[in-house]
Each structure stands twice: as structure tokens, then as C-alpha cells.
Amino acid sequence: MSPSSRATPMLGASGLLALLTLTGAALAAEPAADYRPFPLLGGRLALWAAAQLHLNFAAFILGVPLFALIVEAIGWRTKDPRYDRMAREFTKLTFAAFSTTAILGALLTFLLVGLYPKFFGFLSGIFYPTMWGYAFLFFGETFALYLYWYSWDRLRTRKGWHLLLGLLLNLFGLAIMAIANSWGTFMMSPAGLDEAGRLVSLWAAVNNPTWMPINVHRLIANVSFGGALVAAYAGTKFLGARDAAARAHYDWMGYVGNFIATSALMVLPFAGYWLGREIYAFNQQMGITMMGGFLSWLWIIQAVLIGVLFLGSNYYLWLGMARIRGAERYRPYVKWLLLILTAGFLVWATPHSLVASLEEARRMGGAHHPVLGVLGVMSAKNTAVNLMILTTFLSLLLYRRANREAVVAWAAWGKAAQWLCLAAAAALVLFYGIYGYFVEAIVRIGFSVYQVLAVLATILLVTAIDLALFRKATSLGPIAWGHIAPRAQYVLVLLAVTFTWLMGLMGFARSAIRQHWHVYGVLRDTSPDAFTPALGYAANVVSVVTAVFLLLLVFIFWLAALGEEQAPVGRPADLPAGER
Amino acid sequence: MRRLPPLPAFSLLLLGAFLLFRFAIQPPIPASLLTLYMAITVAALLLYFSSDEATWRGFLQPGIALLLRPDLRWLRVALGCLLPAGAAAAALGAALPAQSPPAELRAVHPAPPATVTFRGKPLTIQGLENPLRRDEAARARHLAAGTALYAANCMFCHGDALDGRGPFAAALNPAPASFRDPGTIAQLQESYLFWRIAKGGPGLPRESAPWNSAMPAWEPFLTEEEIWQVILYLYEGAGVAPRRWE
Numbered sequence: 171m172s173p174s175s176r177a178t179p180m181l182g183a184s185g186l187l188a189l190l191t192l193t194g195a196a197l198a199a200e201p202a203a204d205y206r207p208f209p210l211l212g213g214r215l216a217l218w219a220a221a222q223l224h225l226n227f228a229a230f231i232l233g234v235p236l237f238a239l240i241v242e243a244i245g246w247r248t249k250d251p252r253y254d255r256m257a258r259e260f261t262k263l264t265f266a267a268f269s270t271t272a273i274l275g276a277l278l279t280f281l282l283v284g285l286y287p288k289f290f291g292f293l294s295g296i297f298y299p300t301m302w303g304y305a306f307l308f309f310g311e312t313f314a315l316y317l318y319w320y321s322w323d324r325l326r327t328r329k330g331w332h333l334l335l336g337l338l339l340n341l342f343g344l345a346i347m348a349i350a351n352s353w354g355t356f357m358m359s360p361a362g363l364d365e366a367g368r369l370v371s372l373w374a375a376v377n378n379p380t381w382m383p384i385n386v387h388r389l390i391a392n393v394s395f396g397g398a399l400v401a402a403y404a405g406t407k408f409l410g411a412r413d414a415a416a417r418a419h420y421d422w423m424g425y426v427g428n429f430i431a432t433s434a435l436m437v438l439p440f441a442g443y444w445l446g447r448e449i450y451a452f453n454q455q456m457g458i459t460m461m462g463g464f465l466s467w468l469w470i471i472q473a474v475l476i477g478v479l480f481l482g483s484n485y486y487l488w489l490g491m492a493r494i495r496g497a498e499r500y501r502p503y504v505k506w507l508l509l510i511l512t513a514g515f516l517v518w519a520t521p522h523s524l525v526a527s528l529e530e531a532r533r534m535g536g537a538h539h540p541v542l543g544v545l546g547v548m549s550a551k552n553t554a555v556n557l558m559i560l561t562t563f564l565s566l567l568l569y570r571r572a573n574r575e576a577v578v579a580w581a582a583w584g585k586a587a588q589w590l591c592l593a594a595a596a597a598l599v600l601f602y603g604i605y606g607y608f609v610e611a612i613v614r615i616g617f618s619v620y621q622v623l624a625v626l627a628t629i630l631l632v633t634a635i636d637l638a639l640f641r642k643a644t645s646l647g648p649i650a651w652g653h654i655a656p657r658a659q660y661v662l663v664l665l666a667v668t669f670t671w672l673m674g675l676m677g678f679a680r681s682a683i684r685q686h687w688h689v690y691g692v693l694r695d696t697s698p699d700a701f702t703p704a705l706g707y708a709a710n711v712v713s714v715v716t717a718v719f720l721l722l723l724v725f726i727f728w729l730a731a732l733g734e735e736q737a738p739v740g741r742p743a744d745l746p747a748g749e750r
Numbered sequence: 751m752r753r754l755p756p757l758p759a760f761s762l763l764l765l766g767a768f769l770l771f772r773f774a775i776q777p778p779i780p781a782s783l784l785t786l787y788m789a790i791t792v793a794a795l796l797l798y799f800s801s802d803e804a805t806w807r808g809f810l811q812p813g814i815a816l817l818l819r820p821d822l823r824w825l826r827v828a829l830g831c832l833l834p835a836g837a838a839a840a841a842l843g844a845a846l847p848a849q850s851p852p853a854e855l856r857a858v859h860p861a862p863p864a865t866v867t868f869r870g871k872p873l874t875i876q877g878l879e880n881p882l883r884r885d886e887a888a889r890a891r892h893l894a895a896g897t898a899l900y901a902a903n904c905m906f907c908h909g910d911a912l913d914g915r916g917p918f919a920a921a922l923n924p925a926p927a928s929f930r931d932p933g934t935i936a937q938l939q940e941s942y943l944f945w946r947i948a949k950g951g952p953g954l955p956r957e958s959a960p961w962n963s964a965m966p967a968w969e970p971f972l973t974e975e976e977i978w979q980v981i982l983y984l985y986e987g988a989g990v991a992p993r994r995w996e
Binding site for chain 1: 786792797798800806850852859860862864875914920924925927937938949953959990991994
């Protein structure tokens with residue numbers, strides 16, 4: 171890497187610390203104004219765009235190292251040098267994105283201090299000690315990243331130590347995320363204040379009701395996001411590859427990225443549901459605004475996007491089976507898997523209250539359809555998403571065993587037990603989904619826990635059986651990496667774009683439920699922007715910022731690839747010793 | 751039985767799905783939902799027919815032939831004329847003034863305010879419960895009063911069976927709520943109903959716009975106890991329990 175790119179993360183960290191010091195000094199003086207204008211865009215839009223861009227990059231530099239650590243650990247465990255090379259390749263990308271993230275973070279802070287001085291004064295008056303923690307953790311993360319990157323060759327024979335450095339890097343990253351999360355979640359569900367809005371307990375303010383659900387949700391989402399971006403990167407490289415070796419390399423990289431993204435995606439809805447439930451429990455008004463009020467239509471968009479993610483991930487796996495000898499026997503399963511996914515998608519996308527003309531509403535006898543109305547509530551949605559998760563897991567399972575034949579004596583029993591587990595979980599999910607309509611709401615909410623536990627337990631149990639079942643399995647033939655339809659690569663790009671867009675839209679939802687409050691119920695927004703923008707406007711803003719983020723990311727990928735032009739992937743000299 | 755080639759199979763499945771969504775579900779679903787369902791179905795079918803290389807080639811083959819084969823030149827020309835004509839007709843149809851009001855996108859459950867004033871007295875909605883439920887001995891009396899109040903004031907719109915099909919319902923847009931729908935009162939706390947009954951359509955927050963509910967505000971006509979009595983009857987009559995506070 172170039173000297174300038176080596177210096178940029180440190181510059182970013184130093185800039186952040188300087189900014190915090192200056193901010194601290196500025197806080198000593200009473201802010202002159204509550205709000206200041208921003209040319210052309212206006213204060214809110216400028217802050218919104220900077221915050222979303224910063225969050226996207228922050229998710230990238232948190233998600234990709236998580237992805238790299240997982241991949242490096244797989245490489246260590248399987249002794250396959252390709253994993254190690256891929257982890258290294260992506261750690262390098264983190265460098266370029268690191269400084270961009272820091273710059274955007276600084277821009278966001280400048281905008282907050284400059285445009286919303288009173289609000290920033292209030293927030294930093296509560297969280298100022300944590301801001302120092304944030305700055306020092308940022309230094310820690312920067313040094314951990316340096317150590318992780320520069321010790322790669324030196325610790326080649328002592329992988330355990332290198333993985334420990336990777337873990338340290340991720341722990342710093344997660345701690346930074348947790349601190350920033352506390353500021354954002356405090357705005358939604360403030361705690362630790364007395365009646366007059368004065369700080370009573372800093373820990374209570376940090377550990378507010380929605381803090382831990384968001385920590386968990388973002389941790390899982392970042393793994394998924396990191397995997398999806400890596401897969402999209404590989405997909406574009408595959409499409410531009412000129413030789414078979416490069417295509418094989420990027421095909422394999424896309425597969426690993428998608429595998430990790432899909433695995434995390436399967437548990438992501440559970441964390442999201444926990445967050446939603448905590449919001450509802452914290453404040454009914456907020457919960458209804460989010461799920462039943464004007465934001466309810468955002469959940470239909472979310473349902474469509476998550477449907478795209480599930481369908482896309484599965485489709486990629488089915489297309490990938492074309493490169494595996496022996497996968498033909500599982501081809502007939504595809505239509506049934508697709509049928510369940512489509513049915514789940516239809517249920518999930520069914521709105522509770524429909525867009526209907528007067529005539530249509532009269533025919534239905536109201537805003538709800540008498541038959542499909544039952545699909546509009548959470549009982550149906552939870553059932554649908556749990557079955558979609560089980561189906562996706564089944565796709566992964568079939569892919570995993572596509573070219574393998576179990577040789578253990580108990581193979582038939584093992585497979586029967588796996589099917590029994592899956593069927594039992596599906597039956598339990600369906601039972602509680604239907605039974606939910608016959609009990610009161612508070613009881614019904616509890617059923618989602620049983621559904622989630624059934625699905626998670628099944629995934630763990632079936633995976634454990636699978637690992638034992640396919641030990642020393644015979645192979646029906648090698649995987650022909652690179653022999654996959656080009657449309658599969660477009661799906662990988664689609665998944666990454668969908669992930670990014672979804673993050674932006676859900677970020678808007680999280681922020682919009684505060685309505686006309688900076689800090690819900692504590693500090694009121696008295697600016698001319700003290701209203702929640704309409705969904706169409708919000709979707710346009712999020713889409714534009716998403717496009718800007720992806721363009722910046724393409725630029726970073728291009729920058730990272732500049733140094734590789736002399737030694738394209740796939741040439742024998744580029745391969746590790748064991749693969750030449 | 752010989753299998754159908756991919757494109758006709760795709761078309762037949764698509765037609766089948768359309769017939770199912772359009773006619774098997776009664777009363778008919780709104781056009782907005784039909785469009786959404788068909789879009790998902792088209793996507794799913796395309797994924798299926800393209801998930802296998804041989805099937806995908808078979809699927810594309812008629813289209814490629816139409817574009818390239820010399821003997822299909824006249825069909826190409828005909829389609830080249832028909833497609834723009836169809837698009838023009840669709841554009842004209844969309845641009846022409848319609849006889850009926852446009853379809854509405856509406857938030858059915860607006861978020862309640864944290865506090866309301868009822869006849870000048872402040873009431874905190876958050877955590878508020880029906881006080882009549884605590885008085886088990888007088889429950890039958892309250893229920894009877896609620897039933898009578900409902901019959902005298904609410905039945906005309908919301909119906910005898912609490913299904914939103916009262917004698918006046920056909921004249922109202924939005925239609926009155928059906929309390930038997932699992933998505934209405936069964937998933938709401940009683941305080942929410944108190945707020946909606948007391949403040950009616952005029953008391954809806956601006957975030958719920960567009961909303962032109964004809965529900966009157968009952969605050970001037972019913973006492974606090976009478977509203978709680980009606981709420982008691984609504985849950986009893988609909989056979990559901992209110993959502994409790996967590």
C-alpha cells in the first residue's frame with residue numbers, strides 16, 4: 171500500500187481527537203443560536219446525508235473486518251490458503267475506507283455542532299465522557315488495524331496470534347459502534363434523566379431500553395453487509411475477468427461472501443423483531459407510529475426488499491449448483507423451495523390496510539380485506555419469515571451436500587432425523603402462527619419467541635448432524651469454480667445494493683419515530699424542520715445517498731485495484747506456494 | 751405426458767396466478783395489491799425458469815427467434831406497431847379524468863398522543879387502563895350500559911354485529927372499522943380506544959393525513975364513564991380481549 175494510504179487512518183484519528191477537544195472548548199460557551207441554516211440543502215438534509223453516508227462507511231469498516239476475521243479463521247481451520255488471501259485482500263480495502271469514514275464522521279460532527287448547537291450541547295453535556303472513550307477506542311482500532319495488516323506475513327506460522335489481533339481490531343470496532351449506538355438510541359428512548367431533564371445516571375443513559383437490541387442488530391447486520399459487499403466486489407471482478415483462473419477465484423470469493431451474508435441474514439430478522447418489541451414496550455405511541463401509523467408503509471417496502479434478499483440469496487445458491495457435479499439430484503427441490511419462499515414473500519408484503527379506491531373499499535367492507543386482512547398482522551408475518559428462514563437454511567444444506575455422499579453407517583437415520591427436525595420446526599411455527607389468532611395480543615407476542623427458538627434450535631441441531639454426517643464423505647467430483655451463469659454475479663450486486671438501501675430506509679424509520687423531538691419527550695425540535703418528511707421524499711433522499719455511497723465505494727475499490735494491475739489474480743506467480 | 755416448453759409453461763402459470771388472485775379471493779382484492787402480488791409472482795417465475803441453464807435457453811429461444819429469424823419479419827413488424835400502440839393506450843387511460851376519487855393510502859392506526867385533555871381534565875394515555883374492569887361487582891351493569899350506548903350511538907355505522915356494516919356504512923369513506931377484524935381493537939390497548947372515541951375524526955393527528963374520517967368526537971356527548979362502558983362492550987361484543995400493557 172502507498173505511504174499516503176498508510177497515513178490516512180492516523181490522520182483521521184488525529185483529526186477526530188482534535189475535533190473533540192475543540193468541541194469541548196466550544197461547549198464551555200453558551201451556544202449563540204438553536205439552529206443555523208445550511209445553504210441550498212438546509213440543515214436537516216445536510217445532516218441526514220452526512221449521517222447516512224458516515225453510517226454506511228462505518229458499517230463497511232466494521233463489517234468487512236468481521237468478515238475478514240471469519241474468513242481467516244476458516245482458512246486457518248481448513249488449511250486452505252485461498253481464505254487467507256481473501257481475508258488479506260479485504261483488510262486492504264478497509265484501509266482506504268477507514269479514512270473516508272473518519273472524514274465523514276468529522277463532517278457529521280461539524281454539521282451537528284454548527285447547525286444544531288443547542289441539541290449538540292445537550293447531547294454532549296450528557297455523553298461527553300463517552301466521547302473521550304470513543305476517541306481513544308478509535309486510536310485503538312487504528313493501531314489494531316495496523317498491527318493486523320502489517321503482521322500478516324510475520325505471523326504466518328503463528329496464526330492464532332494473528333487471529334487474536336483481528337479479534338482485537340473487531341472488539342475495538344464493536345466498542346466504538348456500541349458507544350455511538352448509545353447516543354442514537356438515547357435520542358429514541360432516553361433514560362437516566364430526572365423530571366427536569368438533568369442527568370442522573372450516565373450508565374442508565376448509555377444502557378437505555380433500545381441500546382442492546384440495536385447493538386445486537388447492527389453487529390449481525392454488519393456481518394451480513396460486509397459479506398454482501400465482498401460478494402458484490404467479487405461479482406463485478408468476475409464479470410470483468412479475462413481468464414478462467416481469475417473467474418474461478420472471484421466466483422469462489424462471491425460464493426464465500428454470499429454464504430456469510432446469507433448465514434447472518436437468517437438470524438437478522440430475530441434481532442430486528444427484538445428491537446421493534448423494545449421500542450413498543452418503551453412507548454406505545456412510538457410503537458404505533460412505527461408499525462401501525464404512517465411508517466407502516468415503510469414496512470411494506472422493507473418486506474419487498476427483504477423478500478428480494480431471501481429470493482436473491484437462494485437463487486444464487488441454486489445457480490451455483492450448476493458448477494457442482496451431483497447437484498442435479500437436488501434440482502427438483504428448487505420449485506418447492508421457491509414456492510414456500512414466494513408464498514412467504516406474498517404474506518409478508520400484504521399490507522394491513524390497503525391502498526384502495528372508494529369502490530374497492532366498499533366491496534371489501536372497509537380498509538381491511540375480510541380474507542387477506544389476517545395476513546396483515548404480525549402473527550402471519552412472523553410465520554412467513556420463519557418459514558422463509560428455514561427454507562433458506564434448507565437451500566444452504568442442499569448446496570453443502572450437493573457433491574458429497576455420506577458414508578457413515580447411520581447416514582439414512584441421520585438424514586431422516588434432519589428432515590424430522592425441519593418438519594417439526596415448520597409445524598411448530600405454523601401452529602403458533604395460527605394459534606396466535608385465538609389468543610389475546612399480549613400472549614400472541616410471546617409466541618414469536620417460541621417460533622424463533624424452534625427455528626434457531628433446528629438450524630443448530632441440523633447443522634450439528636450434518637457436520638457429523640458428512641465427515642469423510644465421498645466426493646462426486648470437484649466444484650468447477652468459474653462455471654456459473656454471469657447473471658448470478660448481477661444478483662450479488664443486486665443484493666449489496668438492496669442491503670445498502672434497506673439500511674438507509676430503516677435508519678430513516680428509526681429516526682422518524684421520534685417525530686418532532688430531538689430527544690424523545692425531553693428535547694423538542696423547534697426548527698422549521700420539526701416534522702417527519704413524507705415517505706416518498708424520504709425514499710428519494712435515501713436512494714440518492716445510497717447511490718453516492720456506492721459510487722464512493724466503487725472509487726475505493728478502483729483505488730485499491732490500481733496497485734494490482736501488474737499481477738492480476740490467477741497468474742501462477744500470484745498464488746500461494748501450495749497452489750502453484 | 752410431454753412437458754410444455756418453458757415460455758408457454760411460464761405464460762400458463764402466470765395466467766393461473768392471475769386468475770387465482772383475481773377471482774378465487776372474494777371479495778376482490780384492490781388493484782394495488784393485485785399489482786404487488788403479480789409483480790412478486792412474475793419475479794418468482796422468472797427466477798424459477800432461469801435457475802437452470804437448459805430451461806433458461808428454452809425460455810429465451812422464442813424471443814431470440816422473433817428478433818433474428820428472417821421468416822418472422824412480419825410478426826416483428828406487427829409487434830413493433832402493437833407495443834407502442836398499447837403503451838399509448840395505457841398512457842391515455844392513465845391521463846384521462848376518472849369518474850371515481852383516487853385510491854387512498856392511509857395510516858389506519860395513528861399514534862396516540864402521550865396525554866389528552868378530556869373536558870378540560872388532563873389524561874395520560876400511556877399506561878391508562880379501563881377503570882371499570884377493576885369493579886367486578888358492577889361489571890354486568892357497566893356492560894348493559896355500554897350495550898345500550900352502543901345501540902343508541904355507534905350501531906348505525908359500526909353495525910349490530912360490530913363488523914363495520916351498519917346501515918350508514920355504505921355512505922362512508924373510509925368505511926367504519928370492523929371490531930371483529932383481528933387487526934383492530936384486538937391489538938390495541940383500551941386507552942387507544944378511549945382517545946379515538948373521545949376525539950373522533952376531528953382529533954386525528956396531522957401525521958395521519960390524508961384522513962377524512964366521519965367519526966364524530968364523542969367528548970361533548972358522552973361522559974368519561976360512558977366511554978369506558980362502551981369500550982367494555984366493544985371487547986365483549988367482538989369476543990376479543992384488549993391488549994394489556996407490557
